[in-house]
Amino acid sequence: MSTVISVENVSKQYRLGEVGTGTLSHDVNRWWHKVRGKDDPYLKIGESNDRSKKGDSDYSWALRDVSFEVKQGEVLGIIGRNGAGKSTLLKILSRVTTPTTGEIKVKGRIASLLEVGTGFHPELTGRENIFLNGAILGMRKHEITRKLDEIIEFSGCERYIDTPVKRYSSGMYVRLAFAVAAHLEPEILIIDEVLAVGDAEFQKKCLGKMKDVAGQGRTVLFVSHNMGAVSDLTGICAFLENGRLLSFGTTSSIVKEYLAVGYSKKLQYPSDLSYYRREASTDTPVLITGIRIKSNVINADDHAKIAIGEGLVLIFKLECKKSIHGALISLSIKNTIGEKLAVFLSLDNGLILDLKPGFHEVSLNINSLPLAPGEYLIDVGVNQSTTTKAFDVILDYPLFSMVNKGQVQHWLDRPWGYLHSNDVVWGVDQIEE
Numbered sequence: 001m002s003t004v005i006s007v008e009n010v011s012k013q014y015r016l017g018e019v020g021t022g023t024l025s026h027d028v029n030r031w032w033h034k035v036r037g038k039d040d041p042y043l044k045i046g047e048s049n050d051r052s053k054k055g056d057s058d059y060s061w062a063l064r065d066v067s068f069e070v071k072q073g074e075v076l077g078i079i080g081r082n083g084a085g086k087s088t089l090l091k092i093l094s095r096v097t098t099p100t101t102g103e104i105k106v107k108g109r110i111a112s113l114l115e116v117g118t119g120f121h122p123e124l125t126g127r128e129n130i131f132l133n134g135a136i137l138g139m140r141k142h143e144i145t146r147k148l149d150e151i152i153e154f155s156g157c158e159r160y161i162d163t164p165v166k167r168y169s170s171g172m173y174v175r176l177a178f179a180v181a182a183h184l185e186p187e188i189l190i191i192d193e194v195l196a197v198g199d200a201e202f203q204k205k206c207l208g209k210m211k212d213v214a215g216q217g218r219t220v221l222f223v224s225h226n227m228g229a230v231s232d233l234t235g236i237c238a239f240l241e242n243g244r245l246l247s248f249g250t251t252s253s254i255v256k257e258y259l260a261v262g263y264s265k266k267l268q269y270p271s272d273l274s275y276y277r278r279e280a281s282t283d284t285p286v287l288i289t290g291i292r293i294k295s296n297v298i299n300a301d302d303h304a305k306i307a308i309g310e311g312l313v314l315i316f317k318l319e320c321k322k323s324i325h326g327a328l329i330s331l332s333i334k335n336t337i338g339e340k341l342a343v344f345l346s347l348d349n350g351l352i353l354d355l356k357p358g359f360h361e362v363s364l365n366i367n368s369l370p371l372a373p374g375e376y377l378i379d380v381g382v383n384q385s386t387t388t389k390a391f392d393v394i395l396d397y398p399l400f401s402m403v404n405k406g407q408v409q410h411w412l413d414r415p416w417g418y419l420h421s422n423d424v425v426w427g428v429d430q431i432e433e
Contacts, residue, residue: 003072005104005106005107006106007069008104010089010102012088014060065102066102072187072218073219075219077236078240079227079255085242085243086193086240090112092104093190094114111184111186113190120132120173123166125163127148127162134180134184143184151176151179175202189219191220207229231251237250237254239257256336285320285321285324285391286382288317288380290317294313306401308370308371308403308404311366312400314364316329316362316363316364320359321357324354327385328382328383329362329383330379331344332344334377335376362428367424371402372402377397378399
């Protein structure tokens with residue numbers, strides 16, 4: 001396969017808070033270096049794009065020395081935290097902006113969907129914007145006309161197609177924009193995190209369309225925070241952090257690395273199976289001060305391993321500062337790419353907590369866990385049942401892993417991950433500290 005995108009040592013620098021350099025002296029200094037054939041003096045300064053820290057320089061590198069290649073027909077996922085440089089990279093590839101240093105080589109026509117409403121005029125109708133957007137993407141009128149009915153049908157906006165798009169919702173905007181970009185047969189399709197605006201049905205349709213595009217030998221670049229979608233759609237992946245390319249390789253390995261970085265600051269598994277402890281705080285009337293597990297645990301060096309189909313009892317220790325009427329406990333079980341496989345609410349089983357000041361233990365007895373082998377995390381929270389206000393919450397806590405001890409793939413004739421409220425029993429007791 002031939003290379004269709006080549007990114008060579010690409011960097012992009014911005015001056016914070018100003019348009020241009022912001023001062024006449026900087027402009028003159030840059031001009032004087034340029035006429036003498038010397039490098040821009042301000043490329044030697046600047047800091048990485050770390051949003052969480054206050055910097056000492058007015059210059060920031062949104063991207064720094066990024067290099068990779070994409071072959072024809074490959075689907076590349078680009079992942080990273082907010083501010084990592086993903087959108088800046090796509091804007092450079094789409095020729096919306098130019099790199100400060102480095103070189104981009106692209107072979108083929110590009111269709112980009114970078115944000116909701118890109119390339120649309122609010123006063124024009126949906127139909128007129130299809131022709132306008134198609135022309136911007138380099139399509140001729142007869143090509144757009146040939147695909148027009150298919151585009152309108154895919155977007156689901158047929159009733160409003162002759163209405164000015166300024167009256168469209170954000171979801172209708174992105175539906176029509178994606179339909180245009182995906183149906184006008186570009187060699188390279190670039191999709192930023194815009195599908196989050198659409199509903200679940202449309203997101204599923206879009207992912208299916210991108211698979212079709214990739215299956216036709218065209219190249220797709222896909223940015224998303226949905227690791228499930230990235231894993232399902234892409235074969236290779238780039239991991240950006242603070243403007244630098246940390247890793248580039250197969251999607252499965254890069255997603256694991258990304259999630260490992262995300263969870264690196266979480267508490268690790270203690271070997272005594274008393275998984276979580278923390279001191280009480282006066283900031284909230286109810287605090288989760290402990291989590292522990294009781295089950296037929298297979299002994300492990302670092303954490304609990306549970307055989308597929310075995311039961312599990314979770315104990316949540318609460319410290320209550322004052323009387324609380326009508327509280328509930330929520331528990332979510334997630335896999336390592338952030339997909340929720342089961343959600344349990346004490347309210348669903350008729351347990352509403354009336355807590356007196358002091359210490360309490362809430363138990364959750366799950367009769368069986370028909371989960372596939374692998375590691376699992378939990379979210380657990382204490383909420384006010386009447387307002388859904390969260391008193392306290394613990395997110396993304398690594399709790400246990402499932403192992404296969406010869407069980408069949410379906411446990412009790414149910415597929416992996418199928419759990420419902422009948423599988424659980426809640427309980428609560430006040431205890432002495």
